[in-house]
Amino acid sequence: MQYPKAFTDALQFVWGEGFLSPGGPEEVAEMLHGIDLSGKRVLDIGSGLGGVDVLLAQAHGAAEVVGVDVEAPLIEEARARVAALGLSDRVRFDLVTPGPLPYPDAAFDVVLSKDALVHIPDKAALFADAFRLLRPGGVLAVSDWLWARGAGESAVVQDWVSRLGLVFTYTTPDEARAAMAAAGFVDLRLEDRRAGLQTANRAEIAYLAGAGRVELARIVGDEMAAARLASAVGRQAALDAGALIPTHLFGRRP
Ligand SMILES: C[S@@+](CC[C@H](N)C(=O)[O-])C[C@H]1O[C@@H](n2cnc3c(N)ncnc32)[C@H](O)[C@@H]1O
Incomplete structure (x- = not known):
């Protein structure tokens, strides 16, 4: 387990309740600049404690959000968070194992991920699966290290x-762009947020x-x-x- 409770408590203290990454609501809004989520089905890869997913439903109007993560305690805490907010009918969390995700082709309008892909080494397989999961015309929006x-x-x-106690994978911007293109994505845009x-x-x-x-x-x-x-x-x-x-x-x- 890379995200034990004392660590996630400390991250939330610094980055806000429900967040294991920096930037809060403003950063999520930046990720979604020009992308209309209203009425859309969204997949969030690496959903952590679910703070992002609450925003997708509450502030950005997503009809349905599915968050996936590999750590069971994070999934449980995320579920409790959306239940307390009365959002469980629109936001759900599934525990997954690394690799292809267990959803049908073209199941989502938007695939999003905030600061989680840094943990996933096989970017080619990851972007190919994201492509498969999106309907034609669907959008990929990622923040990554x-x-x-x-x-x-x-x-x-x-x-x-x-x-740090975290396992990172070291992907360059060129490698990420190439993996997205090889998966079939078009209109590629990479923005340096340094x-x-x-x-x-x-x-x-x-x-x-x-x-x-x-x-x-x-x-x-x-x-x-x-x-x-x-x-x-x-x-x-x-x-x-x-x-x-x-x-x-x-x-x-x-
Ligand atoms: C830095 S946290 C970000 C969590 C959340 N997106 C946020 O911004 O608060 C990275 C998350 O990715 C998850 N993760 C790591 N490997 C993963 C994988 N192969 N598939 C899905 N999630 C993964 C971790 O368990 C962790 O919750």
């Missing part, structure tokens, strides 16, 4: 990731080193609070070195 070539071997990244994350991450470091530190330690203990600060510092180094390239990726099934 992409990397400069050789980033996985760089000292700055190894120093950060080796202490500048925005650099600014937000600097604020996160200041908060975790200052006012937030005591409060976070009260919730998850000193060790985890210190680890979150160290991780934010490591992430900043990877961003500043140009190794980590947070990216939005879009494509359409013709």
Whole structure:
């Protein structure tokens, strides 16, 4: 398990309730810029605690949202979150195993994923499956952590990731674009989000080193609070070195 409870509690403290990735509602709105979800069926790959999925239904008007994840406790917490909000009839979560997803061809209008594909090594298979799951005309909208070539071997990244407890896969923007094209997606668009994350991450470091530190330690203990600060510092180094390239990726099934 890569996302134990003390870790997800700490991530939510920093990034907001239901979120295991940065940016909150504004970032989800950026991912969906120009994409109308009203009345649509949406698949969310790597749904975590379901904060994104609540927004897709509540703020963006999706008719139906299916979130999938590989960690059972996250799925349970996400289900409890939507039940408490009375959204269970529109938002559901399925526990899956890595690999092709158990849904029929053309089952979704939109396939979305926020900061989860970094955990999935076979991008060719992943994008091929997303293509299969979309109806013709359907849209892929992804936020992912992409990397400069050789980033996985760089000292700055190894120093950060080796202490993080997460397994990343190091895909470059060119490799991601090629995998999407090979799957059949058209109208490809990749947007480098590094500048925005650099600014937000600097604020996160200041908060975790200052006012937030005591409060976070009260919730998850000193060790985890210190680890979150160290991780934010490591992430900043990877961003500043140009190794980590947070990216939005879009494509359409013709
Ligand atoms: C950084 S979290 C992001 C969660 C959520 N999208 C968010 O933004 O709050 C990455 C998520 O991807 C999930 N994950 C990892 N490998 C996966 C796979 N092969 N298929 C689906 N989800 C996966 C993890 O369990 C975790 O919940």
